[in-house]
Amino acid sequence: MTIKKRLFEIFGPILFAAVLMFAVFLSPFWIKFNYVNPRVQRNAAASLSPLVLKGQLIKRSALENHYVPFFGSSEWSRFDPFHPSVLAAKYHRSYRPFLLGARGSQSLTQFFVMQSINHQMRNKKAIFFISPQWFVPMGEDPNAFAYYYSPLQATSWIQSETGSKMDRYAAYRLLQMPSGNSDNIISSALARIAAGLKPTSSQMFYINYRHQVLLNEDQIYSRFRIPANNAVTISKDAKQLPRTDNNQRLDRLAGQIGKRQTNSNRFLINNQFWNRRLKHHVKKLKGFQSQMSFLKSPEYGDFQLVLNQFAKDHTNVLFVIPPVNRRWQAYTGLSAKMLAQFDKKITYQLRSQGFNHIDDLSRDGNIDYFMSDTIHPGWRGWLKMDQAIDPFLTKKVKTPHYVINKNFYSKKWQQTDTNFD
Numbered sequence: 001m002t003i004k005k006r007l008f009e010i011f012g013p014i015l016f017a018a019v020l021m022f023a024v025f026l027s028p029f030w031i032k033f034n035y036v037n038p039r040v041q042r043n044a045a046a047s048l049s050p051l052v053l054k055g056q057l058i059k060r061s062a063l064e065n066h067y068v069p070f071f072g073s074s075e076w077s078r079f080d081p082f083h084p085s086v087l088a089a090k091y092h093r094s095y096r097p098f099l100l101g102a103r104g105s106q107s108l109t110q111f112f113v114m115q116s117i118n119h120q121m122r123n124k125k126a127i128f129f130i131s132p133q134w135f136v137p138m139g140e141d142p143n144a145f146a147y148y149y150s151p152l153q154a155t156s157w158i159q160s161e162t163g164s165k166m167d168r169y170a171a172y173r174l175l176q177m178p179s180g181n182s183d184n185i186i187s188s189a190l191a192r193i194a195a196g197l198k199p200t201s202s203q204m205f206y207i208n209y210r211h212q213v214l215l216n217e218d219q220i221y222s223r224f225r226i227p228a229n230n231a232v233t234i235s236k237d238a239k240q241l242p243r244t245d246n247n248q249r250l251d252r253l254a255g256q257i258g259k260r261q262t263n264s265n266r267f268l269i270n271n272q273f274w275n276r277r278l279k280h281h282v283k284k285l286k287g288f289q290s291q292m293s294f295l296k297s298p299e300y301g302d303f304q305l306v307l308n309q310f311a312k313d314h315t316n317v318l319f320v321i322p323p324v325n326r327r328w329q330a331y332t333g334l335s336a337k338m339l340a341q342f343d344k345k346i347t348y349q350l351r352s353q354g355f356n357h358i359d360d361l362s363r364d365g366n367i368d369y370f371m372s373d374t375i376h377p378g379w380r381g382w383l384k385m386d387q388a389i390d391p392f393l394t395k396k397v398k399t400p401h402y403v404i405n406k407n408f409y410s411k412k413w414q415q416t417d418t419n420f421d
Contacts, residue, residue, distance in 0.1 A: 036061035040223050045098040046085055046230035048077055053100060053109075054150035055222045056116040056215065063120035067098040068393055071110050071306075072129030074103040075322070075376045079230065081237040082254055082382035084127075084389060090238040091245040095393045097127070104144030106134045107302035108173055112150060114309050115157040121313045125393055128306070129320045132294045132342055133375060139298035142177050149179035152218060154186065155211035159204075161193055165406045166308040168194055173302060186210075247383070254379040258369025267327045273373040290333030294342045295417040300349065304408040307353060311402035318357045318392045319350060320385055323365030328374045341417065348420040349413075354402040359388035 034057060041062040044052045052058055063069060070076065070084065076099040079086070085097045100113055110128075114121065134140070154174070161167040171193035174180035181187045185206045189199035199207065240257075242249050262268040264275065278285070310317050321343060324334060343362045350358060361377075361384060364370050372378025377385065391397075407413060 034061065034219070036223055038065070040226055041065065041067065042096075043226045043228040043231045045096060046234055047227050048099055048102045048230065049225075049227060050102065050148055051222065051225055053102065053105070053113060053148055054152065055218045056152060056156075057218050057222050058226070059098065059100075059117050060120055062096075062098050063117055063124075066094065066096055068095045068125060068127065069117065069121065070097040070099050070101075070127045070129070071113075072099075072101040072127075073105045073131055073134070074101070075129055075131065076101055077103070078372050078376045078378055079233050079237060080372070080378055080382070081240040081257065082250065082379055082386070083234070083237065084382065084386065085230075086234050086237045086241070087245075087382070087386055087390075089234055090241045093390065093394065101129075102148070104141055105148050106131075106140040106144075107299060107306050108140050108177075109145055109148045111170065111302065111305040111309060112153040112157065114306070114313075115153045115160075116150070118160075118309075118313055121310075121315045123314050125316045125318070125397075126310070127318050127320065127389060127393075128310075129322070130303075130346060131322065131375070132324070132339065134303075135294040135297040135299045135342065135346075137293075137297055139302065142179075145177050146179045149177070151183070151186075151210065152214040154180075155207050155214065158186070158189060158193070158199065158207050159211060163193070163196055163198065165409060166305060166312075168196060169301065169409045170305055173298075173305070183210075247387070250383055251380065254383055255369055258379040262369065267325060267331065267374075268368060268371070269325065269328065269374065270372045270378065277373075285332055287331075287333040289329075290335070292334055293338050293417070295338060295345060296415045298414055300345075300414045301409050301411075303346075303349070307350070307355060307402075307408075308404055310355075311353070311404050316357070316397065316400055317355060318359060318388060319355060320359045320388070321346065321362050322375070322377055322381070323362050323370070325371040325374050326365035329365065341420075345417075345420045349408055353405055353408075354400050356400060357392060357397065359385060361385070 036058055040058065044058045045062055045067055085099065087093070088096055101110065157170065171190045175187065175190050175194060180190055185203055189203040189207060192199050192203075240253075242253070258268070261270055264271040265279070267274075269278065324339065329336065329339075339362065343360065347358065347360065350356070361381070364381070364384060367380060369379045370377065370381040370384070372381070
């Protein structure tokens, strides 16, 4: 046997496999295999998995099948019998929440998440939870953004960008994150977009190539890596609810469960959260938030990206503004005046541009068992939200007329703490 023949027998299969794999990941043929099992959709909708957040196939498939995007962050992980996903499942609502967000995800992350589901949001409805804690001086944590960053979503956005103010600002913000500089060619394209220029033809060739590979990876692998834990939790929680959807009965039950699960502390904070996170160092936390402010932050510009995208997609959105646990707020010194100013500022940014569907709960932080911990809704808080969410999603509501104001991208707006009307 010749040396060439031996080498071919050794390396031939490896070379063939490499060529086959290359062809598989570059071929648009995989796009045709877009069926996602309903069980996978159900598990993904409640999973809060970064893999789901960063992917495309499962979200698109679910949103085309009666699921509604619920954008937010860590609040969606606070499951109890009154969580939006539990209520929708128990009472066979015409919609199912698809939870998009997890701890550390904020407006910039959500803007890029939208790039994978723009078609599915067009002329549809959505829920967006606004957390005041996002609006700190540094804005979104670069490490948290990196954890949820999706090159697939970034390349999708670059392929469709038009040089608008929204696109230029998005490129500028992405370049401020380490993730935006992780690929030299993409970062160079971002720099051109931020400057109002189109990416070069060679940059677009590479971006299209990367997008196809990432898209095929998502098509092949995404449906096989979805945890089912939260879907199981939802089923168990639903069994604690009465058969009929009755507000008074549900409120009584929420009070009973809330009282039982917060009986270890005077702040009415969930016992598990209290024992694990606060109990042993609570004395050190007295007054520690007295200088905290949510009035000056780049998050206002990132939030404008989200609003701009909703307007572009003609998405009808209900925005939820939550309160802070009033007992905890007083103990830590978080300014009530500042929170009222935050509410006024964010509401002005919404209403002045035509985003008038707002469930403002900012004054409800003193209601017993409204909050599950210091900043997240629970029990009665979920029920109060449901009084706005259910009719918004199940009944006909007024079609909004959006008028986007580019001034909300400015540093002047991000840093102002007065004159919101």
